[in-house]
Amino acid sequence: MSQFIESIKVEDRKIFMLDLHQKRVNETFSHFGHENPVDLALIFKNLDHQEEGLYKFKVTYGLDGKFRTQMIPYAISEKADFELVENNSYDYSFKFEDRKEIERMKQLSRAGEIIIVKNNHITDSSYSNIVFKKGKDWFTPKSYLLNGVQRQHLLQTKKIKEAEITLQTLQDYSHFQLINAMNNLDDLLIYPLSKIRNLPKKAASEEF
Incomplete structure (x- = not known):
């Protein structure tokens, strides 16, 4: 069961x-x-x-x-780097204890944390939803795997917005951070997009 x-x-x-x-x-x-x-x-x-x-x-x-x-x-930990990992069939619409497939993806990665891409769309990291910064605003992908409670709370309080974020539109954002029940928006743990090791070339070339 x-x-x-x-x-x-x-x-x-x-x-x-x-x-x-x-x-x-x-x-x-x-x-x-x-x-x-x-x-x-x-x-x-x-x-x-x-x-x-x-x-x-x-x-x-x-x-x-x-x-x-x-x-x-609990102590919040900083990640050294991230890697985009494609998995078009993975479903985590409920918070299952069984995370074998997520752990498999992490083991195949060369980075400290993964960002799961599904059907060309950015979803979540291995344990968190993600928000991306454009200008002064923060956006979270519509294409999440799990609609986390922090994600819901930040949307309800209008601190973040939803957006369709794909591999091609990552270049529109400058920074990102991870959010979950334990981690709110935190100015101390904001990552530049360049922390993603395998960014699509167009996005990587526009980093500064």
Whole structure:
């Protein structure tokens, strides 16, 4: 039976974007025709987490309603470089625990992180949605693999916009950054497009 995960930000005992995480859990159960018994707020409350600092609250659950939890100290890490990896058949529309195909793609890469390209369109990195900078604005690909909670939140609050981003239009952007439940827009972790090792030649030639 498939297992699913939610990775939720907890900082100084405060839990973030719980409504969006719960919505995704509800939609997962509904899609597979099951009633949802997994109440994230209740699970967190029962943990009685009292530690200060930044943690990843990981809930792994199945459609039978059984779950397990981990509270993992978290530190944001910088990536040395990135590589575009093409995979036209990969589907990650639900947050499955099984990430074997993603790990296979990473192992075949020569870079610290991958950016998955599907049918010529930019999607996500191995663990995050991506936003690209054009002028003063940030854009996220319409062609995501997983509609992450941070992505949804930033769109709802109008801090980012959606755009069709392809291999040919990467040249329109100057920088990018990774966003997920643990990582908001962060001025300290913005990467120039040149951090992508195998940029299409036209985009690479216009870097500065």
